[in-house]
Amino acid sequence: xxxxxxxxxxxxxxxxxxxxxxxxxxxxxxxxxxxxxxxxxxxxxxxxxxxxxxxxxxxxxxxxxxxxxxxxxxxxxxxxxxxxxxxxxxxxxxxxxxxxxxxxxxxxxxxxxxxxxxxxxxxxxxxxxxxxxxxxxxxxxxxxxx
Amino acid sequence: xxxxxxxxxxxxxxxxxxxxxxxxxxxxxxxxxxxxxxxxxxxxxxxxxxxxxxxxxxxxxxxxxxxxxxxxxxxxxxxxxxxxxxxxxxxxxxxxxxxxxxxxxxxxxxxxxxxxxxxxxxxxxxxxxxxxxxxxxxxxxxxxxxxxxxxxxxxxxxxxxxxxxxxxxxxxxxxxxxxxxx
Ligand SMILES: [Zn+2]
Numbered sequence: 001x002x003x004x005x006x007x008x009x010x011x012x013x014x015x016x017x018x019x020x021x022x023x024x025x026x027x028x029x030x031x032x033x034x035x036x037x038x039x040x041x042x043x044x045x046x047x048x049x050x051x052x053x054x055x056x057x058x059x060x061x062x063x064x065x066x067x068x069x070x071x072x073x074x075x076x077x078x079x080x081x082x083x084x085x086x087x088x089x090x091x092x093x094x095x096x097x098x099x100x101x102x103x104x105x106x107x108x109x110x111x112x113x114x115x116x117x118x119x120x121x122x123x124x125x126x127x128x129x130x131x132x133x134x135x136x137x138x139x140x141x142x143x144x145x146x
Numbered sequence: 147x148x149x150x151x152x153x154x155x156x157x158x159x160x161x162x163x164x165x166x167x168x169x170x171x172x173x174x175x176x177x178x179x180x181x182x183x184x185x186x187x188x189x190x191x192x193x194x195x196x197x198x199x200x201x202x203x204x205x206x207x208x209x210x211x212x213x214x215x216x217x218x219x220x221x222x223x224x225x226x227x228x229x230x231x232x233x234x235x236x237x238x239x240x241x242x243x244x245x246x247x248x249x250x251x252x253x254x255x256x257x258x259x260x261x262x263x264x265x266x267x268x269x270x271x272x273x274x275x276x277x278x279x280x281x282x283x284x285x286x287x288x289x290x291x292x293x294x295x296x297x298x299x300x301x302x303x304x305x306x307x308x309x310x311x312x313x314x315x316x317x318x319x320x321x322x323x324x325x326x327x328x
Contacts, residue, residue, distance in 0.1 A: 005174055005175050005180070006172050006173070006174060006175060007172070007173050007174075007175045007179070008170065008171065008172045008173075009170070009171040009172075009173075010168065010169070010170050010171070011168060011169050011171075012166060012167065012168035012169075012244065013166070013167050013168070013242075013244075014164060014165070014166050014167075014242065014243035014244060015164070015165045015166075015167060016162050016163075016164060016165075017162060017163045017164075017165045018161065018162055019160065019161055019162060019163055024159055024160050024161055025159065027160045027163060028159045028160040031160060032157075082170075083170065084166075084168065132160075133160030133163065134163055134164075
């Protein structure tokens with residue numbers, strides 16, 4: 001019997017999610033180190049790929065490649081990562097607008113500290129060594145060299 | 147969950163994704179629950195007797211929810227580690243990630259001798275599933291002391307009791323549990 005004064009609970013469920021043609025293609029792209037976005041009838045490029053045009057609700061099946069680099073459009077620093085965060089070191093959650101995309105995706109950004117992150121900075125993905133078709137196939141984004 | 151995404155052809159389109167949904171909670175263990183947990187580690191089940199209505203709550207809550215009066219150490223009572231089955235459910239496990247059960251099993255609500263409320267979700271052991279019945283007398287099978295994890299102290303028995311087995315005594319009469327059935 002631990003003598004601490006905290007009681008912890010963990011509730012977890014593992015889902016097996018069926019992806020469909022658009023999200024499936026997006027994650028297939030990640031596995032193959034390609035960043036795919038969906039292009040609406042108006043020509044808006046949405047990444048991560050969506051199955052529908054958020055303005056009209058129309059189905060979207062036109063996929064285009066974007067990135068791999070992009071620009072940070074917003075971020076927040078995580079000084080104490082939690083167990084399920086993608087990094088066990090402090091990192092930033094960043095909105096990254098990939099080159100050629102009109103929307104930003106959220107992902108982890110590895111940086112030395114909050115002073116090393118700023119809106120407008122250029123970043124590139126660091127790919128995971130083992131890729132399975134999951135958003136974690138991008139291990140994180142890192143500042144672009146030079 | 148590698149089997150969910152791996153395919154014969156590593157270049158095949160990705161059709162499924164494992165997705166873990168989870169929440170971690172940490173709560174402060176209140177003194178009443180901590181004392182209950184300490185007793186469990188010691189192989190004892192304790193409760194509080196309401197000074198107003200005399201009902202015994204195990205696990206103790208630190209108050210009587212009927213009378214809305216506080217209870218404390220002065221109201222501490224020992225409750226037996228045996229009692230009777232008031233209701234039960236047979237579960238047939240479905241094989242999902244994290245599921246360790248393979249065979250049908252039963253969880254019961256148990257009215258402990260000396261308590262006025264049942265303890266739920268208790269594993270029944272050493273009894274064929276089709277011989278479980280209301281009024282069946284059972285006793286606690288205590289886990290080894292170093293395996294009595296108190297994770298849900300104050301809410302149940304945690305892993306202090308690994309199961310409940312029939313005592314072999316005659317069944318309790320319906321009058322013993324008619325106020326405690328669902
Ligand atoms: Zn009372």
